[in-house]
Amino acid sequence: MNSEIKIPLNKIKITLLTIGSILFVVAGYFMLWSFTGIIAILFFGATGIYGIIKLFDSKTGLKIDSNGITDNSNATSIGLIKWNDIYQIRSEQVASEKFIMIDLIEPEKYIKKAGNGIKARLMKTNMRMYGTPISITSRTINYNFTELEKIMKTEYKRNKNAR
Numbered sequence: 285m286n287s288e289i290k291i292p293l294n295k296i297k298i299t300l301l302t303i304g305s306i307l308f309v310v311a312g313y314f315m316l317w318s319f320t321g322i323i324a325i326l327f328f329g330a331t332g333i334y335g336i337i338k339l340f341d342s343k344t345g346l347k348i349d350s351n352g353i354t355d356n357s358n359a360t361s362i363g364l365i366k367w368n369d370i371y372q373i374r375s376e377q378v379a380s381e382k383f384i385m386i387d388l389i390e391p392e393k394y395i396k397k398a399g400n401g402i403k404a405r406l407m408k409t410n411m412r413m414y415g416t417p418i419s420i421t422s423r424t425i426n427y428n429f430t431e432l433e434k435i436m437k438t439e440y441k442r443n444k445n446a447r
Contacts (some may be wrong), residue, residue, distance in 0.1 A: 289435060292387050293345035293357065301424075302335030324447060329393050332386040334359055338424065346432075348439050353386070355418070356378035357425050360406045361369050365418060367443040369393070375429075376414060384436060386418040394418060 305328040312324030347354040353368040365386055372387040388394060395417050396402040407417035422429040 288349040289345065289439075290344045291346040291348075291427045291432070292341075293341060295339060295425055297336050297426070298424055300336055302332055302339065302409055303334035303396050306328070310426050346420065346427075348435065350443055351435065352443070353420075353439075355420055357420055357421075360398075360401075360403055360410060360418070362397055362407075362418065365394070367440060368445075370440060370444065373431055373440050376419075381421060381423065383414075383419040384429075384433050385414055386414050386420065387416045388418065391417050 289400055308324050308411070309317045309332060312321045312328065315321030316323065343356045344354070345357045347356075350367075352364050355361040356363070358369050360382075360432035369388055369390065370386055374385050374387065376383050376385050391411055395407045395411070398407055410419055411417045411445070420432075424430055425432075
């Protein structure tokens with residue numbers, strides 16, 4: 285069976301996150317005299333720009349098929365994650381945000397795929413903090429977290445040794 289599950293990006297949530305980023309940039313501007321203001325402008329400016337780019341992104345947020353999981357849902361998205369490169373799928377919660385963690389057999393392979401830029405640094409931070417460079421949240425996709433986790437685990441079991 286060659287099923288394909290496509291989950292779109294949630295443009296409403298992305299719009300709200302982008303507006304929030306812009307508001308924090310404005311707040312940072314009024315605190316420009318402080319280090320906090322500069323950090324707010326830099327961080328939320330970057331997330332605002334990323335949000336605007338995602339609003340015009342026509343790619344599927346997440347695709348699950350017989351090849352693996354193709355992730356385009358967040359700033360550390362790396363594209364196709366092959367089933368045979370995964371050894372476990374688990375969930376973590378940080379504050380009120382839930383994440384699906386994709387534990388890899390060779391995490392460095394995917395970090396190298398990101399290159400030497402900001403994405404690779406973010407993936408290395410994820411690796412240090414959570415033991416994996418790849419995390420997926422349902423915040424920017426249009427799907428229920430619990431259902432997404434269930435589907436990913438089911439498809440992983442079905443496909444991990446198929447190739």
